[in-house]
Amino acid sequence: PKNTLVIGANTGIFITLDPAVCYEVLPSVVDMNVYSGLFKLQDINGTIKAVPELAKSYDISKDGKTWTFHLRHGLMFSNGDPLTADAVVYSYKRVLKLHKSPVWLYESLGLTANNMNETIKKIDDYTVQIVTNKPFAPNVVMSILAQSWGGIVDPKVAEAHAVNGDMGSAWLTDHSAGSGPYVLKMWKRNSMIVLEANENYWKGAPRIKRVIIRDIPESTDQLLLLKKGDIDVAWNLTPDQMNSLKGSKNVSIVTVPGQSDEYVGMNAGWGPFKNPKVRLAVKYAIDYKSIIKDVVGGYAINNQGFIPYGYFGYVSKTPFHQDIEKAKKLMEEAGYPNGFKVELVTNTTERRRSEAIAIQANLAKIGIKAQITIMQASQMYSKYRQQGIQMIVAGWGVDFPDADALAKPFADYRVKQLAWRLMWYDDYAADLAEKAGFEKNPAKREQMYEDLTNYWFLNGPFAMLYQPLQYWGVRNELKGFKEAAEGYGLVFDLTKVYK
Amino acid sequence: MPTEVKTETLLSVENLKKYFPVKRGAFRRLLYVRAVDDVTFQVPKESVFAVVGESGSGKTTLGRTVLRLIEPTSGKIIYKNEDFTKISLKSLRIFRRKMQIISQDPYNSLHPRKLVKDIIGEGLKIHFHMSSNEILDTVKETLERVGLREEHMFRYPHEFSGGQRQRIATARAIVLKPEFLVLDEPTSALDVSVQAIILKMFKDLKSSLSLTYLFITHDLAVVDYMSDYVAVMYLGQIMEMGTKEDVFNNTAHPYTILLMNSIPVPDPRHKNKKMIPKGEIPSSINPPSGCRFHTRCPYAKEVCKKEEPKFVKISKGHFVKCHFPIIE
Amino acid sequence: MGRYVLRRLLLMVLVLFGVSVIVFFIVHVIPADPVGALLGGNAPPQLVDQMKHQLGLDKPIWAQFGDYMLGILHGNLGISLKSNRPVTQDIAEYFPATLELAIFSIIISVALGVVLGILSAVYRNSWVDHFSRIFSILGVSMPVFWTGLILLLIFYYILGWLPGTGQLSLFTIPPHRITGMLLLDSILTGNWEAFRDGLAHIILPAAVLGYSATASIARITRASMLDVLRQDFIRTAKAKGLSGRVVIYRHALKNALIPVVTLIGLTFGSLLEGAVLTETIFGWPGLGRYIVNALLVLDYPAIMGGTLFIALMYSLANLIVDLTYAVLDPRMRI
Amino acid sequence: MKSITIEKRGKLRDFIARRKPIIEDWKHTLYLWKSTKLAMIGTVIIVIFILIAIFAPIIVPYDPISSNMSARLQPPSWDHLFGTDQFGRDIFSRVIVGSRIELWIIFLVSLISGGLGTFLGVVAGYFGKFVDEIIMRITDMFLAFPSLVLAMAFAAALGPSLTNTIIAISVVGWTVFARLARAEAMKIKKQPYIEAIRAVGAGNSRIMFLHVLPMCLSPVLVQLTLRMGTIILTAAGLGFLGLGVRPPLPEWGSMVSDGRSYLVAQWWISTFPGIAIAFVVLGFNFLGDGIRDIMDPRLRR
Amino acid sequence: MRGDLLDVRELKVVFYTYRGIIKALNGVELWMNHEERLGLIGETGCGKSVTSLSIMGLIEQPGEIISGDVYFEGKSMQKMSMEELHDMRGKKISMIFQEPVSALNPVMRIGFQVAESISRAKDIKIKEAYPEVLKMLELVGLDSKRTASLYPHELSGGMAQRAMIAMALSSNPKLLIADEPTSALDVTIQAQIMELLDELVREMGNAVILITHDMGVAAEFCDKIAVMYAGNVVERASTVDIFEEPLHPYTKGLLKAVPKIGQSKELVGITGTVPDLVNPPTGCRFHPRCPYAMNKCSQKMPPLIEAKPGHHVACYLYTQEGEHNAN
Ligand SMILES: Nc1ncnc2c1ncn2[C@@H]1O[C@H](COP(=O)(O)OP(=O)(O)OP(=O)(O)O)[C@@H](O)[C@H]1O
Ligand SMILES: Nc1ncnc2c1ncn2[C@@H]1O[C@H](COP(=O)(O)OP(=O)(O)OP(=O)(O)O)[C@@H](O)[C@H]1O
Numbered sequence A: 001p002k003n004t005l006v007i008g009a010n011t012g013i014f015i016t017l018d019p020a021v022c023y024e025v026l027p028s029v030v031d032m033n034v035y036s037g038l039f040k041l042q043d044i045n046g047t048i049k050a051v052p053e054l055a056k057s058y059d060i061s062k063d064g065k066t067w068t069f070h071l072r073h074g075l076m077f078s079n080g081d082p083l084t085a086d087a088v089v090y091s092y093k094r095v096l097k098l099h100k101s102p103v104w105l106y107e108s109l110g111l112t113a114n115n116m117n118e119t120i121k122k123i124d125d126y127t128v129q130i131v132t133n134k135p136f137a138p139n140v141v142m143s144i145l146a147q148s149w150g151g152i153v154d155p156k157v158a159e160a161h162a163v164n165g166d167m168g169s170a171w172l173t174d175h176s177a178g179s180g181p182y183v184l185k186m187w188k189r190n191s192m193i194v195l196e197a198n199e200n201y202w203k204g205a206p207r208i209k210r211v212i213i214r215d216i217p218e219s220t221d222q223l224l225l226l227k228k229g230d231i232d233v234a235w236n237l238t239p240d241q242m243n244s245l246k247g248s249k250n251v252s253i254v255t256v257p258g259q260s261d262e263y264v265g266m267n268a269g270w271g272p273f274k275n276p277k278v279r280l281a282v283k284y285a286i287d288y289k290s291i292i293k294d295v296v297g298g299y300a301i302n303n304q305g306f307i308p309y310g311y312f313g314y315v316s317k318t319p320f321h322q323d324i325e326k327a328k329k330l331m332e333e334a335g336y337p338n339g340f341k342v343e344l345v346t347n348t349t350e351r352r353r354s355e356a357i358a359i360q361a362n363l364a365k366i367g368i369k370a371q372i373t374i375m376q377a378s379q380m381y382s383k384y385r386q387q388g389i390q391m392i393v394a395g396w397g398v399d400f401p402d403a404d405a406l407a408k409p410f411a412d413y414r415v416k417q418l419a420w421r422l423m424w425y426d427d428y429a430a431d432l433a434e435k436a437g438f439e440k441n442p443a444k445r446e447q448m449y450e451d452l453t454n455y456w457f458l459n460g461p462f463a464m465l466y467q468p469l470q471y472w473g474v475r476n477e478l479k480g481f482k483e484a485a486e487g488y489g490l491v492f493d494l495t496k497v498y499k
Numbered sequence B: 001m002p003t004e005v006k007t008e009t010l011l012s013v014e015n016l017k018k019y020f021p022v023k024r025g026a027f028r029r030l031l032y033v034r035a036v037d038d039v040t041f042q043v044p045k046e047s048v049f050a051v052v053g054e055s056g057s058g059k060t061t062l063g064r065t066v067l068r069l070i071e072p073t074s075g076k077i078i079y080k081n082e083d084f085t086k087i088s089l090k091s092l093r094i095f096r097r098k099m100q101i102i103s104q105d106p107y108n109s110l111h112p113r114k115l116v117k118d119i120i121g122e123g124l125k126i127h128f129h130m131s132s133n134e135i136l137d138t139v140k141e142t143l144e145r146v147g148l149r150e151e152h153m154f155r156y157p158h159e160f161s162g163g164q165r166q167r168i169a170t171a172r173a174i175v176l177k178p179e180f181l182v183l184d185e186p187t188s189a190l191d192v193s194v195q196a197i198i199l200k201m202f203k204d205l206k207s208s209l210s211l212t213y214l215f216i217t218h219d220l221a222v223v224d225y226m227s228d229y230v231a232v233m234y235l236g237q238i239m240e241m242g243t244k245e246d247v248f249n250n251t252a253h254p255y256t257i258l259l260m261n262s263i264p265v266p267d268p269r270h271k272n273k274k275m276i277p278k279g280e281i282p283s284s285i286n287p288p289s290g291c292r293f294h295t296r297c298p299y300a301k302e303v304c305k306k307e308e309p310k311f312v313k314i315s316k317g318h319f320v321k322c323h324f325p326i327i328e
Numbered sequence C: 001m002g003r004y005v006l007r008r009l010l011l012m013v014l015v016l017f018g019v020s021v022i023v024f025f026i027v028h029v030i031p032a033d034p035v036g037a038l039l040g041g042n043a044p045p046q047l048v049d050q051m052k053h054q055l056g057l058d059k060p061i062w063a064q065f066g067d068y069m070l071g072i073l074h075g076n077l078g079i080s081l082k083s084n085r086p087v088t089q090d091i092a093e094y095f096p097a098t099l100e101l102a103i104f105s106i107i108i109s110v111a112l113g114v115v116l117g118i119l120s121a122v123y124r125n126s127w128v129d130h131f132s133r134i135f136s137i138l139g140v141s142m143p144v145f146w147t148g149l150i151l152l153l154i155f156y157y158i159l160g161w162l163p164g165t166g167q168l169s170l171f172t173i174p175p176h177r178i179t180g181m182l183l184l185d186s187i188l189t190g191n192w193e194a195f196r197d198g199l200a201h202i203i204l205p206a207a208v209l210g211y212s213a214t215a216s217i218a219r220i221t222r223a224s225m226l227d228v229l230r231q232d233f234i235r236t237a238k239a240k241g242l243s244g245r246v247v248i249y250r251h252a253l254k255n256a257l258i259p260v261v262t263l264i265g266l267t268f269g270s271l272l273e274g275a276v277l278t279e280t281i282f283g284w285p286g287l288g289r290y291i292v293n294a295l296l297v298l299d300y301p302a303i304m305g306g307t308l309f310i311a312l313m314y315s316l317a318n319l320i321v322d323l324t325y326a327v328l329d330p331r332m333r334i
Numbered sequence D: 001m002k003s004i005t006i007e008k009r010g011k012l013r014d015f016i017a018r019r020k021p022i023i024e025d026w027k028h029t030l031y032l033w034k035s036t037k038l039a040m041i042g043t044v045i046i047v048i049f050i051l052i053a054i055f056a057p058i059i060v061p062y063d064p065i066s067s068n069m070s071a072r073l074q075p076p077s078w079d080h081l082f083g084t085d086q087f088g089r090d091i092f093s094r095v096i097v098g099s100r101i102e103l104w105i106i107f108l109v110s111l112i113s114g115g116l117g118t119f120l121g122v123v124a125g126y127f128g129k130f131v132d133e134i135i136m137r138i139t140d141m142f143l144a145f146p147s148l149v150l151a152m153a154f155a156a157a158l159g160p161s162l163t164n165t166i167i168a169i170s171v172v173g174w175t176v177f178a179r180l181a182r183a184e185a186m187k188i189k190k191q192p193y194i195e196a197i198r199a200v201g202a203g204n205s206r207i208m209f210l211h212v213l214p215m216c217l218s219p220v221l222v223q224l225t226l227r228m229g230t231i232i233l234t235a236a237g238l239g240f241l242g243l244g245v246r247p248p249l250p251e252w253g254s255m256v257s258d259g260r261s262y263l264v265a266q267w268w269i270s271t272f273p274g275i276a277i278a279f280v281v282l283g284f285n286f287l288g289d290g291i292r293d294i295m296d297p298r299l300r301r
Numbered sequence E: 001m002r003g004d005l006l007d008v009r010e011l012k013v014v015f016y017t018y019r020g021i022i023k024a025l026n027g028v029e030l031w032m033n034h035e036e037r038l039g040l041i042g043e044t045g046c047g048k049s050v051t052s053l054s055i056m057g058l059i060e061q062p063g064e065i066i067s068g069d070v071y072f073e074g075k076s077m078q079k080m081s082m083e084e085l086h087d088m089r090g091k092k093i094s095m096i097f098q099e100p101v102s103a104l105n106p107v108m109r110i111g112f113q114v115a116e117s118i119s120r121a122k123d124i125k126i127k128e129a130y131p132e133v134l135k136m137l138e139l140v141g142l143d144s145k146r147t148a149s150l151y152p153h154e155l156s157g158g159m160a161q162r163a164m165i166a167m168a169l170s171s172n173p174k175l176l177i178a179d180e181p182t183s184a185l186d187v188t189i190q191a192q193i194m195e196l197l198d199e200l201v202r203e204m205g206n207a208v209i210l211i212t213h214d215m216g217v218a219a220e221f222c223d224k225i226a227v228m229y230a231g232n233v234v235e236r237a238s239t240v241d242i243f244e245e246p247l248h249p250y251t252k253g254l255l256k257a258v259p260k261i262g263q264s265k266e267l268v269g270i271t272g273t274v275p276d277l278v279n280p281p282t283g284c285r286f287h288p289r290c291p292y293a294m295n296k297c298s299q300k301m302p303p304l305i306e307a308k309p310g311h312h313v314a315c316y317l318y319t320q321e322g323e324h325n326a327n
């Protein structure tokens, strides 16, 4: 019906909707529309930037470490409680105290449960001050606070439902106490999530009065329901299903660049992959075009660097394409004319499996016999974190929209993320990534990222497959979905949708 | 006059008991079947000792316990002066060669998937470690003994009639050159015309191989035909025991008399009204108190309900378990 | 009777203990890191370690086992890593849906199976027999997830006769939760609209699930009917001059159905299991999916709790079947 | 020279004569089999299945493994009888080659679970008492599990691969045979012929393995045949949950489940392997039902 | 008309089995009058039960009556409609079987099963039949109230057989067929049951066919005896005649094999085995085992002729031609 938006999605991954705990993409989308933060990410001309939301302005101290935020006046939570600096301080401390998935982002700013009384302070009812340990670029701090875990929780409600000092976390799993455009009305697990318009929203109540996210685990079911008009949006279609919608009268396809990278990782500490030439050979063996066209149905951007399209520092160069001759030569030079055997690990999602199969076929052409092992994500990550995987097909979601959020995981082994997991102990790359993070001069910083990327192309243990495009099947009655979806994963603004 | 009791005793059973634990009903209550309850008797060498009784009286159980195919609950089984209940399981297997059994049911007593030669030869393999040719020869010889032919060696049991199966079972038993055979109603599943032939065969085998039989049956006519000694069983106990002549001609126990009365006589002119036991056979799970037969006995008195009669000798070799035995 | 039930219950406890030992060790032997997975691929190692410590997952396995067993004794199956709620609460939420589905499927498969089995037996070796055997065996021959999708395609998408996935239509007001079983609650609260809608939703999944179990019931019905028809007492009934119909329905059927009852317990088990797949296809918010989801992220407490619970249900079902058996078959009553 | 051949021939005749009962038995079986139509259909299906598996390398028109992206998602045609999948692989070829994998899975699972189950069952049934108690309680435990969940847990624990799929299904499946064999062994050990063998002086192991075990095999075999279908389905279920064999092995179950998202537009991808599964499972069920009928002692008499 | 109650003429029954066609009845000739007691004796598998089932019209797949007919009170059963057949079974002929416990429906109370018979016989509702049930159970010597509410497995064999008798006699049938009614019972119980049957039948005046292989039982109960061998009635006479002057070599052999108490003669069995009825011997089926076999015997089955008044036999020894050939 009008005023109601029905989304079909696989909500099996939903764990909690408490903004201090929630970390998965789709649940954060819900949270971002239920809780407002001081800032908000927005897609501005193709670049995602943090803009003030509940804060109307901010100051940075000279040393670049003290941040003062000025709140708007007259804000209130959906239930009518006033939203003041106390609530902001409470919410930020709450993330630190609960110490769940998102906490590391706060900690990366130097805010911890131990120092929070000094670092997070209320100045007056409309002013909040935080102190970071390093002079971060403003975009980094604001981006972090602009996401779901930066959402402001009503302290009164949270404390009223607290049990065993959990600051209402159990209750907030499936209830809401925020100030965003929507209120969480109901979450019936494995069935549906219902959001209702917040009539007290400071920008005015949204046009769509009710949003229902139905749990539909099978993509085929989503497709059928979408075509029948029982749902307005299908969230988890496969690329081929999307393509089958082309030319449909009632349904259109909406795509936006995704905030993640899809890559093949090679363990630089393992056997043949120790040799950069072998890694390079792999990069030349992969048929990127075909993977993008056939496996992901064209729903991807041919981005071979680690910085996503639309980001500061994005490198548009795509040096790799399938070149078997060259790859073979490299293999020969590296001393593996007859190839070798390798275990290629990936998880159970259909797309990854397909990619693995395609890559297996590509590698076979240069003599590398890849044996695919499909693992549960939990198993795969366990092994991965122990540096125990020889070769992997995986993805990396952006934590906050800044080149730094990618350069470090992909190039700096010291942060113990991807580069470390693949045992690429390259100090040159690590130093460069770290330095670029603090560089204040944009031109210089951009150059540094470009240098890093070029170095990384040749030496890195990654073959970047593509940057995904996010896509949805959307009924034509629904308007404004593309605008709403822009910057998906970081931004998803349901207020822009209408019927 | 009773025939002279042979001197040498081959098997002597003393106070033998066998109680079966059984679980009854859907809720599996534990009860005991007193299948054999305090039984004492002696089997003289090279004689036929018959055990008769109605079904459920414990005949089969007695036969199997005597061979220790089931472990007795208590009591002694003395075979040639050796207490058979005390032998270790290992030596038991060697011992078994000398004591064999032929069971009631000719249709299930032969392994349905084995050739006759293997059925008969199995024991030879176990005990004599013969080569396969020797085994074949021995089997052939034995088959001829029981009235079958060489060609029957390579057939399966289902190709034989009941009578022939009993012959095969007999061959399996005698191939081991035993001394003692338990014949558990070997002819009850057979037609009379065949029964006559099989009984004859047992008689012949006995004399040619000097065997001793414990002959179990429910047919008094067959007992009369086959045996030297008789024990009449009722609900796990021997009611009367003695030489055939004693039991048939000087019958002392009311049960034996009534049992004989119940047997239909194949003579149309013999049509006098008979006295037969009234009522049903009680269950051996909860046998009647006192004398077990008192519920059906026309002569029962008060004592019979209360006191269990002793197993007393009323003449040489003639025993009765009754408070009021009928003695002329 | 009381003692028998008690004994069975004790045995059940033993079995369940064994089950929990088995799951516990299988699950813990898996070289996986549920915490890491839950925190997301990006989370740094320190956080993962901290979480593990918080959840006691860094303790030696025996200690963890001890804790778990102690918890069970207090009726506490632990806190699901994923939903962050007590597993018991999760089970209470999801199980009724599965139970409802299983009950409907059982009804379908028993009704269908018994009818087909009787037809088969009575018209043995005729085309009726062949047809009903082929029909029932076909049910067990196709992967349920495939049949499910195809039926959905036909009855929902093409024909539009039945609703798509889920337990209720979006805009049907669900009944007030009493038992958690939607249809039952609708009846209890007199919410007929929800009842009708719920019924329409349950038909397809129950049919798919039930059909897959039909063959075994049809098979045993046929066999036991044939067996009964050979019995002496059937000849007696005929000798009494009863008509063929009376002989079959009055004399044979009751006897033939007794073994079918035993199968219901087993079938119930296999339905709980089939639910794992069917629930995914039909978006059914049941325990099967819960366990699958738990397995996919290795949510230890949820897997163990869910499995243990299903084992409990299964054992209970068998106990009930055995007791029913005793009631149905006078030979068993003593 | 000549005499030897004559002797040999004599032996042959002898051999045939000795086996006569077996041959008669076979004739009987053949007769029953012919009169059980479904068993015949089942046999034909299974024979075809096995033949296909044997001759798969000769039959396949295309490489079933390597992808050919230029030919993806083609509907059935004369070139590609069953169409092609999302990797442009010929589904017909994959189904054909898949039969080998299915056969292998069925064979191994049957061997392992049938063997293990029968062995434990016979031991439990033969010895009874506490041996039986212990083995049966363990069986109960495995039986109380929802078997797919147990298989899933095992597959997850061991990691998805063909071998592990086989192990997982076997671990789950043996209980049926254990129960069956136990019941049978308990029945058989009470038979007079077993007692007779004991009376002759045979020891426990001899009786158990040479006499009781062979008699337990036929019901186990029937059950095995019936279960063979289930094995394929369980493998398919594991495939559906992403715990099946490693890609790109053309295991039918994972083909169905991988193709299911194409069901609306490219129905052929999962439909053909689905039909293949249904066919073979149907075959095994018919065969099992038929054998059961044939083995029915009441029909035998 | 040879018998005014029952006349079985040239009855041939076959069973189609995997081994081939079992020629179970090979032209059975049997007749009896009202209130007569006929004993049917013979070895296992000679067709006694099949004969009785044919009389009941209960030959079913895989069996078939291929020729001959059964006339009951002059009516051809082959020509009866389904309904008439049911009625005949319910009202005029009853049957009791060998295994009394398994012949009763295990899940129904005895009372109901007897009531069912009565309701069938008297065309009344089952519920209305209960007073009659108690009377019948009383009559066969059971504790009627208690027994009526029991299930078959709660009865001993003897009691079950009594209940069967109650069921069978509740319609006061013209003919009672008792197929080995006591061979599963103990001798003492057998004696009780036979005595009971004797009394009841005498009172009610039913004709009885008593099938047995026990010569003693037949001798005590029957006034006429028919001896069957391999699908034929080979001799039929009064009981006294059969036992004292048997004519057929088979009957003679049978009698010689029966052991008797207090008679210390050697037993003589009949050599050979009962023939396989798939490939029965040609001619007289007994000829391979017959000590008096002649050429003729293997060619044609001798007809059942009246060798002496009231004494029928099927053997060439007693036909004109037979005597010729013997010379
Ligand atoms: N293995 C067993 N377990 C339990 N009870 C048993 C067992 N074997 C025999 N019985 C019971 O013991 C009693 C005596 O049985 P047994 O077979 O010895 O009698 P029998 O005299 O041989 O009878 P029949 O004439 O029927 O062969 C019966 O009540 C029987 O039910
Ligand atoms: N339903 C049947 N199917 C096949 N053959 C049968 C069937 N019923 C009887 N027969 C055959 O018919 C022949 C006669 O059997 P019948 O039962 O009449 O013998 P009987 O004289 O009653 O023997 P018994 O004394 O063992 O009861 C036998 O050879 C038997 O194998």
Ligand SMILES: [Mg+2]
Residues within 6 Å of the ligand: B059, B060, B061, B104, B184, B185
């Ligand atoms: Mg016995």
Ligand SMILES: [Mg+2]
Residues within 6 Å of the ligand: E048, E049, E050, E179
């Ligand atoms: Mg008979």
